[in-house]
Amino acid sequence: MEQTETNKGLPKKQPNRTKFLxxxxxxxxxxxxxxxxxxxxxxxxxxxxxxxxxxxxxxSGRDLRVSGAVIGDTIQYDPQTLTLTFEVANVPGDNxxxxxxGGLAAVLHAAVNDPAQPxxxxxxxxxxxxxxxxxAQAIMTGKLGADGVFYAxxxxxxxxxxxxxALPQQSGG
Amino acid sequence: xxxNIGYGALCITLVIAVYGIVAAVYGSRRKLPYWVDSARNAMxxxxxxxxxSVISLVVLLVNGNFEVDYxxxxxxxxxxxxxxxxxLWGGQAGSLLFWTWxxxxxxxxxxxxxxxxxxxxxxxxxxxxxxTITFFLGLIIFVENPFARLxxxxxxxxxxxxxxxxxxxxxxxxxxxGLNPLLRHPGMIIHPPMLYLGFVAFVIPYAFAxxxxxxxxxxxxxxxxxRRWTLxxxxxxxLGLLLGGRWAYDVLGWGGYWGxxxxxxxxxxxxxxxxxxxxxxxxxxxxxxxxxxxMLLIILTYDLVIFGTFLTRSGILSSVHAFAQSAIGPLFFGxxxxxxxxxxxxxxxxxxxxxxxxxxxxxxxxEALFLLNNFLFLGILVVCFxxxxxxxxxxxxxxxxxxxxPPFYQRATAPLFAGLLFLMGIAPLAAWRxxxxxxxxxxxxxxxxxxxxxxxxxAIFGVHDWAALxxxxxxxxxxxxxIYEYGRAVIARAHSRSEPIWRAFWELAGRNRRxxxxxxxxxxxxxxxxxxxxxxxxxxxxxxxIGQGQExxxxxxxxxxxxxxxxxxxxxxxxxxxxxxxxKDGQYVGEVHPRRDYYYxxxxxxxxxxxxxxxxxxxxxxxxxxxxxxxxxxxFKIYHNPLVNWLWxxxxxFIFGTLVAAWPDRExxxxxxxxxxxNLVRSNA
Numbered sequence: 001m002e003q004t005e006t007n008k009g010l011p012k013k014q015p016n017r018t019k020f021l022x023x024x025x026x027x028x029x030x031x032x033x034x035x036x037x038x039x040x041x042x043x044x045x046x047x048x049x050x051x052x053x054x055x056x057x058x059x060s061g062r063d064l065r066v067s068g069a070v071i072g073d074t075i076q077y078d079p080q081t082l083t084l085t086f087e088v089a090n091v092p093g094d095n096x097x098x099x100x101x102g103g104l105a106a107v108l109h110a111a112v113n114d115p116a117q118p119x120x121x122x123x124x125x126x127x128x129x130x131x132x133x134x135x136a137q138a139i140m141t142g143k144l145g146a147d148g149v150f151y152a153x154x155x156x157x158x159x160x161x162x163x164x165x166a167l168p169q170q171s172g173g
Numbered sequence: 174x175x176x177n178i179g180y181g182a183l184c185i186t187l188v189i190a191v192y193g194i195v196a197a198v199y200g201s202r203r204k205l206p207y208w209v210d211s212a213r214n215a216m217x218x219x220x221x222x223x224x225x226s227v228i229s230l231v232v233l234l235v236n237g238n239f240e241v242d243y244x245x246x247x248x249x250x251x252x253x254x255x256x257x258x259x260x261l262w263g264g265q266a267g268s269l270l271f272w273t274w275x276x277x278x279x280x281x282x283x284x285x286x287x288x289x290x291x292x293x294x295x296x297x298x299x300x301x302x303x304x305t306i307t308f309f310l311g312l313i314i315f316v317e318n319p320f321a322r323l324x325x326x327x328x329x330x331x332x333x334x335x336x337x338x339x340x341x342x343x344x345x346x347x348x349x350x351g352l353n354p355l356l357r358h359p360g361m362i363i364h365p366p367m368l369y370l371g372f373v374a375f376v377i378p379y380a381f382a383x384x385x386x387x388x389x390x391x392x393x394x395x396x397x398x399x400r401r402w403t404l405x406x407x408x409x410x411x412l413g414l415l416l417g418g419r420w421a422y423d424v425l426g427w428g429g430y431w432g433x434x435x436x437x438x439x440x441x442x443x444x445x446x447x448x449x450x451x452x453x454x455x456x457x458x459x460x461x462x463x464x465x466x467x468m469l470l471i472i473l474t475y476d477l478v479i480f481g482t483f484l485t486r487s488g489i490l491s492s493v494h495a496f497a498q499s500a501i502g503p504l505f506f507g508x509x510x511x512x513x514x515x516x517x518x519x520x521x522x523x524x525x526x527x528x529x530x531x532x533x534x535x536x537x538x539x540e541a542l543f544l545l546n547n548f549l550f551l552g553i554l555v556v557c558f559x560x561x562x563x564x565x566x567x568x569x570x571x572x573x574x575x576x577x578x579p580p581f582y583q584r585a586t587a588p589l590f591a592g593l594l595f596l597m598g599i600a601p602l603a604a605w606r607x608x609x610x611x612x613x614x615x616x617x618x619x620x621x622x623x624x625x626x627x628x629x630x631x632a633i634f635g636v637h638d639w640a641a642l643x644x645x646x647x648x649x650x651x652x653x654x655x656i657y658e659y660g661r662a663v664i665a666r667a668h669s670r671s672e673p674i675w676r677a678f679w680e681l682a683g684r685n686r687r688x689x690x691x692x693x694x695x696x697x698x699x700x701x702x703x704x705x706x707x708x709x710x711x712x713x714x715x716x717x718x719i720g721q722g723q724e725x726x727x728x729x730x731x732x733x734x735x736x737x738x739x740x741x742x743x744x745x746x747x748x749x750x751x752x753x754x755x756x757k758d759g760q761y762v763g764e765v766h767p768r769r770d771y772y773y774x775x776x777x778x779x780x781x782x783x784x785x786x787x788x789x790x791x792x793x794x795x796x797x798x799x800x801x802x803x804x805x806x807x808x809f810k811i812y813h814n815p816l817v818n819w820l821w822x823x824x825x826x827f828i829f830g831t832l833v834a835a836w837p838d839r840e841x842x843x844x845x846x847x848x849x850x851x852n853l854v855r856s857n858a
Contacts, residue, residue: 019536020533020536020541023536023545024548027545027548027549027552028548030588031548031552031555031556031589034552034556034584034585034588034589035555035556035559035585037584038556038577038580038581038582038584038585039559039563039577039581041580041581041584042577042578042580042581042584043575043576043577043581044575044576044577044578045573045574045575046564046573046574046575046576047574065576065578077798079718079797079798079806079808080718080806080808082716082718082797082808082810093574126716126810127426127716127780127795127797127810128797128798130355130426130777130778130779130780131777133776141578154578
């Protein structure tokens with residue numbers, strides 16, 4: 001007598017189960033398809049300036065994401081055409097390496113002041129970002145041109161805060 | 174001194190929290206009420222202690238005690254008082270303290286409110302809350318201490334520590350570095366606490382879920398107890414997301430509201446599982462199904478909350494690169510992994526007791542459609558999660574780091590969001606248990622026909638893109654179904670009781686708050702959808718450099734650059750403010766003042782758009798660059814954002830609906846008892 005509630009649904013249970021399984025499978029398949037196809041269409045290769053220079057020939061035309069240290073002296077901006085050009089210096093891509101070298105701020109500082117580091121010229125068309133300044137970390141998305149210039153479609157900037165900067169003025173007093 | 178008080182309070186709280194965990198486990202296992210009471214007191218004591226600690230930090234922030242590193246990093250002398258106070262959550266260490274304090278407040282409220290009713294759950298709710306609090310306290314005390322001071326050793330070595338390292342003296346900075354100007358916006362001031370309150374409040378339903386698993390009270394009682402908590406958590410989280418979007422739109426100057434960066438995604442992920450949970454618990458309450466699923470959802474939500482807390486404040490901006498950047502990364506991942514494994518083991522342990530009391534019988538029944546809705550929410554979650562971890566995975570497998578940007582998310586989630594909208598239209602009219610194409614069609618055909626007006630109207634206004642037309646149809650469809658359903662009930666009630674329409678509307682919402690609050694939320698989503706379609710599909714932009722008196726055209730608008738003023742303000746800014754006239758179809762409609770503020774102190778400029786806002790569209794003008802005197806040329810970037818204000822209006826409706834659904838019932842809890850009649854057939858009791 002306790003089974004009345006479940007019994008009612010029992011005869012139909014079997015075909016229903018397959019229906020639900022097929023439905024669930026279709027949905028999962030659709031989601032997997034969406035993810036796979038969108039990944040393929042939009043994948044961007046994350047590279048350091050050094051890697052990019054090394055593989056220059058293989059990667060022209062691909063969507064790339066490059067990070068580097070902005071060299072302040074090279075920033076040029078033409079407000080007429082909204083063309084922004086600047087150079088970035090290579091910073092290591094591996095986070096452990098960055099930590100070992102004393103953190104992001106120190107690595108960016110060293111990269112900008114080391115002429116031996118590979119550099120990359122960047123051209124970006126658009127509004128000059130507020131955070132673009134010397135020793136900022138630039139993360140750029142775009143393509144490498146045949147002329148070796150990186151044409152960025154998207155430009156993100158990050159300025160690490162640093163204790164070191166306040167030090168020289170402070171230590172005397 | 175004050176720093177020592179704050180820090181001391183934290184240390185005492187940690188000891189008390191650990192004691193509380195031990196006492197609660199021991200008391201509950203051995204059935205010793207004395208110990209459980211003691212655990213409860215420990216729980217309740219954490220709140221005043223943490224409050225003391227928070228007050229200490231606020232005092233330090235307001236007084237400008239720059240020897241404390243955190244104070245120096247988020248405030249400066251020139252900041253107004255309210256910004257100094259809100260700098261409490263302006264950085265990571267303070268945010269963690271705020272989080273823990275809110276956690277303690279919520280857990281204490283639960284302990285006080287539910288003490289007599291839910292005796293067997295509460296020891297375990299206390300354990301879960303205190304374990305969470307202990308983890309965060311450990312982080313604050315040992316890794317990210319907001320009270321740590323800077324000390325100088327010799328001439329050059331600066332150390333950060335709570336207590337003076339040997340031979341060092343206090344390092345006094347004359348001024349702090351100040352809060353990043355980008356964060357000095359009302360939306361940004363209340364956005365983080367809202368998000369955090371949402372995060373924290375989701376811990377409560379999780380704690381009850383775990384308590385249910387441990388005690389074996391695996392019926393839906395834990396869900397009924399925490400229903401309102403879930404809604405409150407969801408309310409805060411939604412509000413946090415909306416405010417964040419508004420802030421981005423007002424401040425970031427890219428004319429958008431959502432950029433799919435990992436930080437945003439990490440706040441969205443618990444919202445997705447939380448929303449799925451809100452829907453699927455209704456099936457458990459009505460039909461006794463999906464019990465495993467609900468447990469899994471709340472466990473996922475909890476761990477995504479912890480993950481989100483980590484990501485939103487760990488200083489990781491756009492680079493997924495930097496997962497382990499801060500020292501707290503591995504600790505967070507360890508805690509997430511541990512709680513996830515323990516929760517899942519508990520779930521597996523009770524697996525057989527959580528069997529469904531009924532079966533899905535029809536593909537179009539409401540429960541099946543709700544399940545589908547859950548699948549879609551989780552599908553979006555998987556897309557988000559995949560996008561966030563893809564760089565790590567690709568590097569692990571191929572050695573080459575590959576990332577995916579916003580187009581990936583847009584492309585992969587758009588069909589899923591469209592599917593959710595469609596379900597939002599048909600599910601409220603589908604019957605429980607049995608529903609066929611015929612019954613559903615009968616219920617739906619009237620609003621479905623009305624909804625065709627949506628795309629028709631859009632086509633008349635010149636929209637020909639099929640995706641946009643589909644979007645407009647979906648929006649119109651959900652709107653007409655919801656209004657039809659709600660309207661029918663209102664009219665029926667107004668007739669049978671001869672009440673005025675507005676009164677029937679209000680009374681009805683009061684009768685079944687969750688149902689009608691839900692409809693209002695759905696309408697809010699529809700309005701937001703309108704704004705999103707407008708922005709995603711019809712946004713246009715242009716840019717140009719013009720002299721005074723010259724013009725730029727964009728769609729039906731023309732803007733004319735009139736003049737510019739450059740001046741210093743008393744709070745340390747240099748402001749360049751342009752006056753721009755706007756003409757629509759040749760008619761003058763007003764002027765806007767795009768600005769650029771340069772903060773001397775942080776040497777950072779900030780671009781503030783001039784916006785002409787109507788329900789039809791926003792004209793969003795940015796002052797990019799200018800030549801002070803000589804040529805009087807200035808560069809502007811202009812966005813035309815159709816329908817964007819429907820997004821914000823929809824957000825308000827959405828929040829209102831959530832408030833309606835979450836509002837406390839007037840007459841106690843009358844439905845609590847009667848709902849369970851269908852379950853008396855269960856035999857293992």
